[in-house]
Amino acid sequence: MDNPENTNHNTTVAAWLAEGQSSQRDMLASLQSLKTRSDTPFNIIASHRQNRPEIFEFADSFYLEPSLNPLDDNEQPIPEAIIPRWQFVLEQAKQHNVKVLLTGRNGIDYEAQREAFSAAGIRLLTGATSVAALESIDDKFAFMQHCHLHNIPVADAWRFDNTAELDALLAEHGHQPLCVKPVTGIFAQGFWRLDSGKEEDETYDSFEHLYFTEEKKINTDQFLNAYTNSQMIHERPIPMLLMPYLSGQEYSIDVVCEYGEVLAAITRHKTGKIQHIGYERSVMDVVIPLIKVFGCDGIVSVQTKADDAGQQRVLEINSRPSGGIGYTTHSGVDLTQVGFSYWLGLTKKPDLDDIIQKITPCQVRSIMTSVMIDD
Known part of the structure; x- marks a missing residue:
């Protein structure tokens, strides 16, 4: 399904956010905000295997991804047996002059076709740059063994x-x-x-x-x-x-990275229902070498937790943006905008030290909201 507005596919570049886990709507809203402030026009495309109007309302164009398991009997998606998801997205991305594609939850499928996307001039963001790296990240036992091999402080398993x-x-x-x-x-x-x-x-x-x-x-x-x-x-x-079981403080870290280099990051931890947003250097002292070891690329999230001695130990990397990446907007540094403005060529490469200076520590409480879905 496509709902394109007036779009000049030949001259205007586009960013595409494929189906994610829980932050796709917030990220699209951030991109729309970026678009209103940008001197350079660009289009925003979203896709999902389900018909999700509350997500698609923040996109200029949207598509239903091929799937044999839409999780909704009322939907009739393109069967994945007819055309693989990655191929469908690639074909549409070429038509829309897509410059950046964030793959979301199906990164390994896209990563296996990196050459095809690169040949089309598309910056593919899967969380890493090889299938092997993504598989190692997804397998928590292999992940922890790899961390031990590279002297990354990690939880035992x-x-x-x-x-x-x-x-x-x-x-x-x-x-x-x-x-x-x-x-x-x-x-x-x-x-x-x-x-x-x-x-x-x-x-x-x-x-x-x-x-x-x-x-x-x-x-x-x-x-x-x-x-x-x-x-x-x-x-x-x-x-x-x-x-x-580690008894210390747990952190979630949202990271914008490129080929193993941290370009921007924000740390957060919870006390009760309150999220504390900022930049904890002791946490990042663990995260920065971790991102390098796995060659992370795109927008990823990391979880760490302190042991009894107060040492932060890595729990896992998620090769996708976290559900809480939208919280970063309250710190004065919107990580979605930082990453995409760079990958779209709107700004120069982010410098971590500069980003740190712009972060204003704050506290955030998430609230429940709702949207009406038309029949």
Whole structure:
């Protein structure tokens, strides 16, 4: 589906944001704001596998991406079996004189076709510059091993694929606070703190874990029982990680980067419902070499957490913009605009030291909003 406005595809360049996880709407709104202040015109294109008018309203043109799984029975997307998603996007991007494409959630599929996009003059932003790097980022166990290899302070992790392996790991590491999470996944799906009841002066209540599920805590024996007897696990094995639970402050870091170089970044951490936005140098001392090691490219997000000694340790890289990248606008530095104004050729290459000076630390509270979707 296309809804182009008056667009001169031959002379006006365009930026394309493909389907993302949760920040596509905010980023498109930032680009529209940038467009109103720019002396150089450009067009903004969005695409998604679902019909998402609340996203598309911030685009000049939009498309439904090919998909066999639109997640909505009322939609009739182009079947991916007929044309691959990357090919569909590439063909339309050529027609719209697209200069920059941020791939969002399907980066590996696009990355495998980097040469084709480069040949069309399109700056492809997948989060890295090779399929191998993206696969290493997505596989949290491989990611942590790679960090260890390059002396990046990272959380420890031990992989298990069955109950016997988990039992052996618990016997070896059960003397410390632990947690579990899938080898691959997003939005903390499958993450649980394990409560062994061994913590000094702390009692545990299994029903409390079921009642206050936002604490993401479960009794270790009950997790073992659920995991061992899970029909889902028997039918579709899910590689998991057992990890030490780090007790310190957790940070989310939004990063604009190019071929492993950090061009701009903003750190944030939560206390209750409040996001604290700024630039923590101790956190960035870990993030900057991490981005270099993985050759990150585009707009990515990093999670770190402090151990008992206060050392920030890397938890993961997400090769896509975070859901909270829109918060950066309140700091005086809109990272979406910083990145795209450079990649579109509107401004010179960002300098991290200059960006740091422009960041005004602030506190942000997110609020729920709504939009009406016409029939």
